[in-house]
Amino acid sequence: MNITVSAPGKLMIFGEHAVVYDRPCLVTAVDQRMRATVELTDDNAFHLDAPEVNVSGYKRPMTELGTGDIPKGAKFVEIAVKNFIEKYPFSSGIQIVTASDFSSLFGFGSSSASTVCVLKALSELTGKILDNKALFDLAYKTVLDVQGKGSGFDVAAAIYGGTLYFVTGGNIIEPLQVDTMPLVIGYTGVKADTVTLMTAVAEKMKAQPERVGRIYDAIAKLTEEAKTKLLEGDWERVGRLMDFNQDYLRDVGVSSEILEALISAAKSAGAFGAKLSGAGGGDCMISVTPDHSRPNVEAAIEAAGGQVIHIAANAPGVRVETDDQNELFVVVDENDHVVGHKTRQECNHNPALIHRAVELLIFDSHGRVLLQKRSMTKDTRPGFWSTSVGGHVGKDESYETAMRRELQEELGIQIPIVYVSKQIVHFTEETEMEALFTATYDGPFHTNPQEMDEVKFFDKREIVFGLATNKLQLTEAALQNLKTMGVLS
Numbered sequence: 001m002n003i004t005v006s007a008p009g010k011l012m013i014f015g016e017h018a019v020v021y022d023r024p025c026l027v028t029a030v031d032q033r034m035r036a037t038v039e040l041t042d043d044n045a046f047h048l049d050a051p052e053v054n055v056s057g058y059k060r061p062m063t064e065l066g067t068g069d070i071p072k073g074a075k076f077v078e079i080a081v082k083n084f085i086e087k088y089p090f091s092s093g094i095q096i097v098t099a100s101d102f103s104s105l106f107g108f109g110s111s112s113a114s115t116v117c118v119l120k121a122l123s124e125l126t127g128k129i130l131d132n133k134a135l136f137d138l139a140y141k142t143v144l145d146v147q148g149k150g151s152g153f154d155v156a157a158a159i160y161g162g163t164l165y166f167v168t169g170g171n172i173i174e175p176l177q178v179d180t181m182p183l184v185i186g187y188t189g190v191k192a193d194t195v196t197l198m199t200a201v202a203e204k205m206k207a208q209p210e211r212v213g214r215i216y217d218a219i220a221k222l223t224e225e226a227k228t229k230l231l232e233g234d235w236e237r238v239g240r241l242m243d244f245n246q247d248y249l250r251d252v253g254v255s256s257e258i259l260e261a262l263i264s265a266a267k268s269a270g271a272f273g274a275k276l277s278g279a280g281g282g283d284c285m286i287s288v289t290p291d292h293s294r295p296n297v298e299a300a301i302e303a304a305g306g307q308v309i310h311i312a313a314n315a316p317g318v319r320v321e322t323d324d325q326n327e328l329f330v331v332v333d334e335n336d337h338v339v340g341h342k343t344r345q346e347c348n349h350n351p352a353l354i355h356r357a358v359e360l361l362i363f364d365s366h367g368r369v370l371l372q373k374r375s376m377t378k379d380t381r382p383g384f385w386s387t388s389v390g391g392h393v394g395k396d397e398s399y400e401t402a403m404r405r406e407l408q409e410e411l412g413i414q415i416p417i418v419y420v421s422k423q424i425v426h427f428t429e430e431t432e433m434e435a436l437f438t439a440t441y442d443g444p445f446h447t448n449p450q451e452m453d454e455v456k457f458f459d460k461r462e463i464v465f466g467l468a469t470n471k472l473q474l475t476e477a478a479l480q481n482l483k484t485m486g487v488l489s
């Protein structure tokens with residue numbers, strides 16, 4: 001039996017570096033996840049495939065875990081397994097395959113997230129169910145074993161999800177009820193090495209303990225204020241506090257030319273404020289940007305040499321995936337000719353594998369369109385509104401059969417459907433050949449709470465107003481399909 005567990009990446013909002021020295025930080029989990037599929041085996045060996053960090057077919061006896069030369073990409077996972085076994089012994093082998101929605105270059109915390117996934121999977125598979133704090137302690141120990149230092153904030157984000165007020169080593173882990181954050185994120189194209197930067201800062205701390213200590217106190221103070229302002233949704237002040245935080249990080253010496261260029265580009269283009277996020281030296285910068293300035297800020301970041309990364313904050317924490325990652329999807333060429341079948345896992349993480357998907361828009365007799373609010377536990381776009389029904393086409397299914405099955409699974413109904421059109425849709429991590437269907441129906445619906453939070457009919461004005469005021473967040477597919485059907489222009 002295997003199990004797939006996923007955990008989100010993270011984005012540091014305030015307090016990096018200071019949090020390594022007993023100060024607080026604010027961190028949010030992002031809607032890009034790591035996944036680990038884990039199986040107990042009877043060969044008493046540890047097997048790891050982690051393509052995102054170039055580890056393939058790595059194998060060693062369970063008795064030798066954590067000894068000798070371990071490839072860089074395997075370290076966190078191998079030490080995590082070793083730590084689990086030392087605390088909760090079991091006597092089988094283990095097979096692990098990891099996959100990532102995001103590049104390990106961005107600094108979103110892929111190592112911590114895979115550590116959390118593997119420990120959570122082991123706790124489920126061995127029946128030794130760990131609560132969040134026990135999981136945190138074991139994952140944090142793993143991070144310290146591998147890299148010697150670190151606050152553990154990334155481990156907490158991977159486990160708890162949402163937005164957290166966090167103090168070093170998990171002394172305080174406080175979930176915050178924060179609204180959608182108007183962040184624009186720019187990647188510098190430079191991979192930062194967190195341990196090198198932490199070491200440089202530690203040396204500075206040793207040489208000038210009072211000066212650096214005062215800087216950390218100031219960062220702690222503004223982090224406390226930022227916590228209140230985040231909760232109030234006072235984005236203008238949050239932006240200003242980011243500027244102050246960036247001034248201090250510059251003083252500590254962890255900013256860089258390209259980070260400064262992207263930060264000042266974002267601010268000149270209308271961001272309320274901006275700072276580096278994480279260890280510094282590269283990786284990403286973040287800015288708080290009013291909605292009307294977003295296009296300008298994104299363009300300015302790109303023009304300054306950055307890459308804008310589209311992610312949403314407040315993603316759910318670690319969880320066991322219920323979607324069968326081995327389910328086979330239909331892979332096609334650009335003309336929709338079938339070229340083979342690949343697993344959900346492969347299709348969802350390889351944009352070269354165009355796979356078939358279906359979308360349905362249901363209209364009622366007043367011409368209003370039914371949208372569904374995605375469940376907060378969904379791995380992509382939690383809480384967003386999407387088309388009435390959507391899903392993938394499985395092996396041996398036609399578009400129409402898949403559409404009818406999804407309709408039954410998600411809304412519990414069978415009604416006449418009409419095929420409209422087909423198009424290729426590109427997402428960051430996957431590419432779909434999407435067939436759009438429509439139907440006319442006034443209800444009732446028997447919704448599946450695992451899939452969605454609610455369904456609701458919207459008239460055109462409500463959608464246009466919701467989008468203009470940012471009260472309604474639509475998935476890309478919903479936006480596109482509403483345009484195809486003429487609901488939006």
Ligand code: MEV
Pocket residue numbers: 012015016017018019020149150151152153194198277278279
């Ligand atoms: C790195 O993303 C953030 C640091 O504060 C390290 C840590 O908290 O573990 C520099």
